[in-house]
Amino acid sequence: MSEHLREEVLWEAMEAEPEGATAAHLAGCADCRRRLEEAKEALAWARDASVPEPSPLFWQGFRRNVSRRIEQRERWAMVGRVAAVTALAATLLVAVRVNGPGPIPAEPALPAWSALPAVEDDTGLDLLRELEGWSSDLPLVAASDVTSAVIELDDEQGALLADAVEREFAHPEEEDL
Amino acid sequence: MSVAAAFPLPDHRAMQETAPAPRARGLRDDDRAAIEACRRGEREAFDRLVERYQRDVYRICYRYVNDHHDASDMAQEVFLRAYKALDRFRGDSAFSTWLFRIAVNTCLNFRAARKPPAEELSETLPAGGEGALSRLENAERARQVRAALARLPEKQRATLILKTYHELSHEEVAQALGSTVGTVKANLFHALQNLRKLLVQAPAGEVRS
Numbered sequence: 001m002s003e004h005l006r007e008e009v010l011w012e013a014m015e016a017e018p019e020g021a022t023a024a025h026l027a028g029c030a031d032c033r034r035r036l037e038e039a040k041e042a043l044a045w046a047r048d049a050s051v052p053e054p055s056p057l058f059w060q061g062f063r064r065n066v067s068r069r070i071e072q073r074e075r076w077a078m079v080g081r082v083a084a085v086t087a088l089a090a091t092l093l094v095a096v097r098v099n100g101p102g103p104i105p106a107e108p109a110l111p112a113w114s115a116l117p118a119v120e121d122d123t124g125l126d127l128l129r130e131l132e133g134w135s136s137d138l139p140l141v142a143a144s145d146v147t148s149a150v151i152e153l154d155d156e157q158g159a160l161l162a163d164a165v166e167r168e169f170a171h172p173e174e175e176d177l
Numbered sequence: 178m179s180v181a182a183a184f185p186l187p188d189h190r191a192m193q194e195t196a197p198a199p200r201a202r203g204l205r206d207d208d209r210a211a212i213e214a215c216r217r218g219e220r221e222a223f224d225r226l227v228e229r230y231q232r233d234v235y236r237i238c239y240r241y242v243n244d245h246h247d248a249s250d251m252a253q254e255v256f257l258r259a260y261k262a263l264d265r266f267r268g269d270s271a272f273s274t275w276l277f278r279i280a281v282n283t284c285l286n287f288r289a290a291r292k293p294p295a296e297e298l299s300e301t302l303p304a305g306g307e308g309a310l311s312r313l314e315n316a317e318r319a320r321q322v323r324a325a326l327a328r329l330p331e332k333q334r335a336t337l338i339l340k341t342y343h344e345l346s347h348e349e350v351a352q353a354l355g356s357t358v359g360t361v362k363a364n365l366f367h368a369l370q371n372l373r374k375l376l377v378q379a380p381a382g383e384v385r386s
C-alpha cells in the first residue's frame with residue numbers, strides 16, 4: 001500500500017459510496033477503513049449534540065437588546081455627523097483666519113512661530129484621518145469643498161465616524177438577558 | 178437604515194433551484210420583502226429578520242464558544258453587523274448564507290476569552306476508552322461533544338458547525354471562510370478526527386490543527 005487516502009478523499013467517501021481507486025484502496029487498507037469508521041462515528045456524535053434551547057423570555061430580551069443597540073449606534077452615527085461638521089467648520093475657520101477671504105491654497109503654509117496649528121497638525125482631525133478611505137482625500141481646504149464634504153457624508157462614513165467616537169467614550173454596559 | 182437601497186435585489190424566481198433543497202439556496206421572498214422594507218427605513222422589518230434567524234445565529238455562536246452568555250453577546254453583535262452592512266447585501270445568495278458568514282467571522286474574531294470554557298471535558302472518560310462515550314446518557318454525551326467541539330482549532334470548528342448543523346454546501350462554507358472546497362473537505366475530516374480524539378483519547382486537548 002503506497003500512500004493512504006487524503007483527508008479530502010476520506011470526507012468524500014463519507015458523503016457518498018466510494019468508487020474506483022478510492023474503493024479499491026479502502027478494500028485493501030485496514031488503516032484507512034478504520035479512519036473512515038472512526039470519523040463516521042464522530043460525525044454521528046456531533047449530529048446528536050443539540051444546543052440547549054433558551055426560554056421564550058430570552059428571545060424577547062434578545063430582540064429588545066438588538067433593537068436597542070441599533071438605536072444606540074444610530075444615535076452615535078448622528079453624533080459622528082455633528083462631530084464631523086464641527087471639525088470641518090473649525091478647520092474652515094482656521095483656514096479663513098490664516099489665509100483671509102481670498103482663495104485658499106491647498107496646503108496652508110504657516111510660519112514656524114505661529115500659534116495656530118497647521119491643518120496636518122490639528123489633533124482634532126486625527127479622528128477623521130483614522131477613518132478608512134478618508135485619509136488621502138479629506139476635502140478640508142476650500143469653503144465649497146467643505147460644504148460638499150458635509151453633504152456627501154454618507155451612512156457608512158457616518159457609522160465609521162460613530163464607531164471612532166464610540167471608542168473614545170466608555171461603552172455603556174449592555175443589560176443582561 | 179436611512180438611505181435608499183444601494184443595490185437592487187435580483188429577481189428571486191430566477192435564482193430558485195428547481196429541486197427542493199433542505200435549506201433555501203436563493204433569497205426567500207419574505208427575506209427579500211423585509212430587506213427592502215429595511216432599506217426604506219422601516220426598522221421593524223429588521224426585527225422580523227432577527228426573529229427568523231435568531232436561533233440559527235445563536236446556535237452557531239453557542240457551538241463555537243459553548244457558553245450561553247458569550248453566545249448571546251456574539252449573536253447580538255452578528256445582527257448589529259448585518260444591519261450595518263445590509264445595503265451591501267446583493268441578494269445573490271440566501272440571506273441566511275450571508276448572515277451565517279457574518280456569524281462565522283464574528284466567531285473567528287472573538288478573541289476576548291473572558292472566561293474558561295463553561296464545560297470542561299470529564300477526566301473520567303478515557304478510562305473507559307471508546308465504548309465509554311457510547312454508553313453515556315444522550316444528554317451527557319451531547320454535553321461532552323459540545324465541549325469537545327468548542328476546543329477544536331478555529332477553522333475546523335467553524336467548518337464543522339456550518340456544514341453539519343446549518344447545511345451549507347462545501348462552496349458556501351469555503352466562501353464564508355475564505356477557503357477552497359478541497360480545504361473545507363480536508364478540514365471536515367480533520368475536525369472529526371480531532372473531535373473523536375478529544376472525546377476518547379486526549380482529555381488534555383492535544384489536537385492537530
Ligand SMILES: [Zn+2]
Binds near residue numbers: 025030031
Ligand atoms: Zn490506506
